[in-house]
Amino acid sequence: MTAASPGIEVTDLVRVYRGGKAGSRHALDGISFTVRRGETVGLLGPNGAGKTTLARVLSTLLTPTSGRVRVAGYDVVAQARQVRASIGLVLGGERGLYGRLTADQNVRYWAAMCGLGRREGRQRTREVLRELGLAEHADRPVERFSRGMLQRVHLARALVADPAVLVLDEPTAGMDPNAAFGFVELVRQLQERGTTILLTTHDMREAQELSHRVVLLDQGRIVAAGRPAELLSGLAEHRVVSVAAAPAGAVERLAAAGGTGTAVLDRSGELRCTVSGTHQLARTLAVLGEAGCTGISISTPGLDDVYRSLIPDREFSVR
Numbered sequence: 282m283t284a285a286s287p288g289i290e291v292t293d294l295v296r297v298y299r300g301g302k303a304g305s306r307h308a309l310d311g312i313s314f315t316v317r318r319g320e321t322v323g324l325l326g327p328n329g330a331g332k333t334t335l336a337r338v339l340s341t342l343l344t345p346t347s348g349r350v351r352v353a354g355y356d357v358v359a360q361a362r363q364v365r366a367s368i369g370l371v372l373g374g375e376r377g378l379y380g381r382l383t384a385d386q387n388v389r390y391w392a393a394m395c396g397l398g399r400r401e402g403r404q405r406t407r408e409v410l411r412e413l414g415l416a417e418h419a420d421r422p423v424e425r426f427s428r429g430m431l432q433r434v435h436l437a438r439a440l441v442a443d444p445a446v447l448v449l450d451e452p453t454a455g456m457d458p459n460a461a462f463g464f465v466e467l468v469r470q471l472q473e474r475g476t477t478i479l480l481t482t483h484d485m486r487e488a489q490e491l492s493h494r495v496v497l498l499d500q501g502r503i504v505a506a507g508r509p510a511e512l513l514s515g516l517a518e519h520r521v522v523s524v525a526a527a528p529a530g531a532v533e534r535l536a537a538a539g540g541t542g543t544a545v546l547d548r549s550g551e552l553r554c555t556v557s558g559t560h561q562l563a564r565t566l567a568v569l570g571e572a573g574c575t576g577i578s579i580s581t582p583g584l585d586d587v588y589r590s591l592i593p594d595r596e597f598s599v600r
């Protein structure tokens with residue numbers, strides 16, 4: 282890492298995918314942000330927002346259409362080799378491991394690609410596999426690994442050369458809750474060691490727990506950025522009223538009653554109503570009570586509520 286440079290510095294980055302039936306697409310449409318050294322920034326946003334595109338530009342897999350991107354002080358275009366030596370990348374759902382090779386062989390192969398000598402490569406491979414709880418599985422071919430285990434092998438590969446900057450694109454996708462919890466602990470250890478981390482996730486709790494700052498991306502543009510507490514302060518007057526199993530029609534009754542917050546039903550059937558101020562809170566509780574709701578709980582908003590307040594719900598359509 283060059284002296285005093287931020288871990289990641291993105292200035293007016295545009296990335297256009299050309300061609301295709303839909304014509305050109307501005308996957309990234311002029312974004313600027315930095316990740317300071319040792320900082321973890323959570324990169325959030327809906328499907329298609331441009332997160333993976335950004336991860337690929339940072340790791341030199343894609344070149345910027347315009348703008349400037351520096352990783353560990355190095356320019357991703359002019360100094361791609363130095364960037365590759367400074368960055369570890371985990372792409373969610375990524376293939377790119379050799380199925381017939383063991384975890385140990387896969388990671389050692391990558392260590393060699395990163396320029397580590399034979400002995401150092403072997404030693405570092407053993408270390409990272411142990412840290413990731415894969416020591417016992419080191420000599421098994423990875424084609425027999427579960428998805429969560431594969432994800433850990435990817436992470437081992439990203440960490441073997443001890444990169445200054447780590448880009449994690451949905452690293453816990455497909456992990457069971459225990460594995461995801463273990464992963465959060467692991468990221469904390471990396472944070473303590475001073476690794477700069479850009480973490481993409483759809484798990485708002487994970488983002489809130491791990492990020493010093495978050496950047497919210499939508500349709501290739503940054504719509505909000507700041508410390509989780511800063512973003513939440515915009516919702517300081519808000520409370521979230523939840524009903525685990527709401528009776529039919531409760532959402533409609535709230536809407537018809539007026540003076541309540543806006544309610545939504547999530548996929549599990551939980552009703553969540555965001556209210557602003559005590560008047561709305563009292564009115565919402567009264568209407569829910571009349572509607573026969575039991576098991577009502579009140580909580581302060583989280584990052585998921587910030588997300589919902591900023592990102593419009595675009596219905597999926599199949600063409």
Ligand SMILES: Nc1ncnc2c1ncn2[C@@H]1O[C@H](COP(=O)(O)OP(=O)(O)OP(=O)(O)O)[C@@H](O)[C@H]1O
Pocket residue numbers: 298299301306307308326327328329330331332333334335
């Ligand atoms: N190789 C490609 N060619 C053309 N368009 C692409 C290509 N890769 C991505 N896109 C488009 O660029 C936009 C951003 O995609 P990207 O994969 O970066 O989104 P994302 O934020 O990672 O989404 P998700 O949360 O689903 O992973 C989308 O509209 C996508 O369709």
Ligand SMILES: [Mg+2]
Pocket residue numbers: 332333334450
């Ligand atoms: Mg993606």
